[in-house]
Amino acid sequence: MALIEPFTIAETLIYASLLSLMGVGVTLLYKTSKVPNFAHASFVTLGGYVNFSLVSAFGWNPYLGLPIAFVLVGGESLLLFFLVLEPLRKAKCSVAFLMIATLAWHIAMLGFLGAYADSLETLLRIPSRNVILSRLDFTLAGLPGIFYVSVTVTVVAAVALYFVIERTNIGIALRACMENQNLAAAVGINTTRMLGIAWFLAAGLAGVAGALLPLWTQLSTGSGDTLIAAMFCVSILGGLETLYGAFAGGLILAFAQIVGTTILAKTVGLWITPYQPVVPLLLMAIVLMTNPKGIGGMKVWRRFK
Amino acid sequence: MEKVQMNFEPIILFALEVLAYVSIYLIVNEGLNIQLGVTGITQFGLVFAVSGGAFTAGYLATRAGVWMFHINTGGLDFINGNIILTTEVNSMTKAQPLNGFALLLIVIIVAGIVGALLGIISSVPAINLRSDYLGITLLAFGEILNVFGTAYTPLIGGPPGVIVPDVWAWAGGNRFVASTFTLVALAGMAYLYIEYVIRSPLGRTMRAIRDNEAAAQSLGKNLPRCRLEAIVIGSVLASIGGALFVLYAGSVTPTLTRYTWTFIPWLMLLLGGLGSNVGTLVGTATWFTLYDLILYYKFYLQNILPFDVVWLNYILLGIIVMLILIFRPQGLIPEKPLRAAGAAKSSTQ
Numbered sequence: 001m002a003l004i005e006p007f008t009i010a011e012t013l014i015y016a017s018l019l020s021l022m023g024v025g026v027t028l029l030y031k032t033s034k035v036p037n038f039a040h041a042s043f044v045t046l047g048g049y050v051n052f053s054l055v056s057a058f059g060w061n062p063y064l065g066l067p068i069a070f071v072l073v074g075g076e077s078l079l080l081f082f083l084v085l086e087p088l089r090k091a092k093c094s095v096a097f098l099m100i101a102t103l104a105w106h107i108a109m110l111g112f113l114g115a116y117a118d119s120l121e122t123l124l125r126i127p128s129r130n131v132i133l134s135r136l137d138f139t140l141a142g143l144p145g146i147f148y149v150s151v152t153v154t155v156v157a158a159v160a161l162y163f164v165i166e167r168t169n170i171g172i173a174l175r176a177c178m179e180n181q182n183l184a185a186a187v188g189i190n191t192t193r194m195l196g197i198a199w200f201l202a203a204g205l206a207g208v209a210g211a212l213l214p215l216w217t218q219l220s221t222g223s224g225d226t227l228i229a230a231m232f233c234v235s236i237l238g239g240l241e242t243l244y245g246a247f248a249g250g251l252i253l254a255f256a257q258i259v260g261t262t263i264l265a266k267t268v269g270l271w272i273t274p275y276q277p278v279v280p281l282l283l284m285a286i287v288l289m290t291n292p293k294g295i296g297g298m299k300v301w302r303r304f305k
Numbered sequence: 306m307e308k309v310q311m312n313f314e315p316i317i318l319f320a321l322e323v324l325a326y327v328s329i330y331l332i333v334n335e336g337l338n339i340q341l342g343v344t345g346i347t348q349f350g351l352v353f354a355v356s357g358g359a360f361t362a363g364y365l366a367t368r369a370g371v372w373m374f375h376i377n378t379g380g381l382d383f384i385n386g387n388i389i390l391t392t393e394v395n396s397m398t399k400a401q402p403l404n405g406f407a408l409l410l411i412v413i414i415v416a417g418i419v420g421a422l423l424g425i426i427s428s429v430p431a432i433n434l435r436s437d438y439l440g441i442t443l444l445a446f447g448e449i450l451n452v453f454g455t456a457y458t459p460l461i462g463g464p465p466g467v468i469v470p471d472v473w474a475w476a477g478g479n480r481f482v483a484s485t486f487t488l489v490a491l492a493g494m495a496y497l498y499i500e501y502v503i504r505s506p507l508g509r510t511m512r513a514i515r516d517n518e519a520a521a522q523s524l525g526k527n528l529p530r531c532r533l534e535a536i537v538i539g540s541v542l543a544s545i546g547g548a549l550f551v552l553y554a555g556s557v558t559p560t561l562t563r564y565t566w567t568f569i570p571w572l573m574l575l576l577g578g579l580g581s582n583v584g585t586l587v588g589t590a591t592w593f594t595l596y597d598l599i600l601y602y603k604f605y606l607q608n609i610l611p612f613d614v615v616w617l618n619y620i621l622l623g624i625i626v627m628l629i630l631i632f633r634p635q636g637l638i639p640e641k642p643l644r645a646a647g648a649a650k651s652s653t654q
């Protein structure tokens with residue numbers, strides 16, 4: 001019996017893609033707004049429910065909802081940014097206050113999503129907890145469509161992000177904001193607008209990841225919360241030096257969590273499986289305490305520059 | 306002995322319950338205030354110590370009772386025989402108030418020791434990391450105990466949890482009065498203790514570190530040691546709060562979330578005013594008043610709304626916190642300069 005089935009590898013790659021899409025946003029927001037964004041959890045859940053609602057209401061193919069989830073969740077994050085974070089940033093609040101503000105937003109969103117899910121059930125009789133859309137998915141070469149789509153979306157997002165950040169004027173302005181906001185403002189860059197763009201992009205990607213989520217696993221109002229530690233772990237593993245580290249971080253965490261525990265379960269014993277959620281937590285704690293710059297900050301990369 | 310049985314109005318029982326929860330949360334919040342408000346540690350993992358205390362109570366209370374009252378277990382283990390053995394212990398705490406208080410004291414002491422150990426563990430990252438990294442690391446630590454509580458069944462029986470003895474069983478029908486008064490007394494002690502710590506030289510050092518790390522260091526203050534002390538004091542209180550929560554509720558499951566036991570305490574502190582001890586009390590009391598007012602009117606709202614009123618709580622509380630952050634970041638009762646413990650009145654003028 002093989003230690004790892006091909007199906008396990010496919011599962012891992014789906015998980016890695018979704019994690020990367022979420023983690024890259026966490027890194028982007030940390031680099032631009034200097035805040036670890038707890039509201040990322042609700043961005044993911046909202047994306048999932050946007051897609052689920054479109055599928056339930058119009059009978060759409062679940063992949064058609066992706067761009068709409070991107071725009072709607074991006075728009076929601078702009079509300080958070082302009083209504084809450086900008087006033088706080090102008091008042092020169094500490095990082096802890098910005099963190100708790102994103103958290104408060106997350107809690108309010110959790111309330112909205114819970115109320116929305118309840119309303120779907122009571123008013124429209126649509127079961128809205130623990131929903132899964134994989135029955136609507138296609139199959140190709142024995143693997144579910146979500147495998148191809150999630151990997152493609154992640155690769156496209158990575159390439160697109162690379163071009164926007166490295167090759168366009170907006171990207172140059174964004175990088176300037178990441179380096180030094182006061183200096184960027186001094187040379188005439190509208191930093192508020194740039195941060196807004198960063199929030200829109202980051203939240204949009206989280207929304208897409210959330211929209212893909214019910215095709216792979218169950219979607220609930222708490223889905224984002226169960227993934228939030230993993231998102232931060234991906235971002236920290238990848239390192240806050242560079243955006244693209246998050247993609248490597250997603251891959252590593254997914255392998256550690258799925259392949260790693262599968263191998264351990266087969267060699268050490270099944271009793272180890274329930275401890276799977278500890279993996280991202282331990283990885284994150286170890287990376288933060290030994291090499292807080294993460295993979296992207298390691299010295300080996302300088303040779304390639 | 307004839308027991309005096311009083312009949313309580315539902316509203317009084319409701320008020321007693323609110324008071325009990327305010328007391329439990331006040332103990333936990335004092336633990337957070339000394340770390341976050343006074344020392345400036347971004348403690349996003351308060352639930353670590355709280356669940357440590359809660360699991361200690363779940364694991365220990367029945368065992369300690371069986372040991373203390375020489376109950377014959379008859380070969381039952383503490384998970385499968387949980388209900389039978391707990392009932393046996395209850396019959397002893399029912400017979401004699403002293404038994405109940407002794408059991409309560411044992412649980413509090415052991416929960417405090419466990420809290421101190423967990424505090425030492427979580428101080429490892431706190432000494433080296435910056436506030437934002439630290440927040441994320443502690444957040445990660447936070448729910449690790451839940452995973453163990455779920456996976457390792459001998460601890461508290463896994464997901465179904467275990468019930469714990471009622472240390473207030475001796476009060477009979479007045480159980481809620483007795484438990485509430487005990488909790489209020491304990492919360493008062495925690496409050497006075499933190500008030501003392503804040504005014505002591507240690508408290509002044511903590512505030513110096515919070516306000517200007519470099520300046521405190523240049524004056525020869527031992528930063529790592531002071532942070533360690535803040536985290537240990539805070540974790541001991543949080544752990545005791547968790548244990549009391551379990552004893553009051555009567556059972557424990559591995560579901561203590563970072564929402565209920567980290568974020569809500571943060572929001573209560575922000576509401577009252579970070580670093581201010583009176584603020585902690587006012588914040589906790591105000592929060593529960595608001596929360597329970599919504600719950601109290603739940604039945605009126607429930608008929609109109611197509612969803613569970615608990616979601617309305619989430620929405621309102623999130624919005625209230627954002628409004629506080631933007632319009633009154635210092636909280637309801639801002640921190641004020643304090644007179645040092647033992648200082649004469651004239652010396653402050």
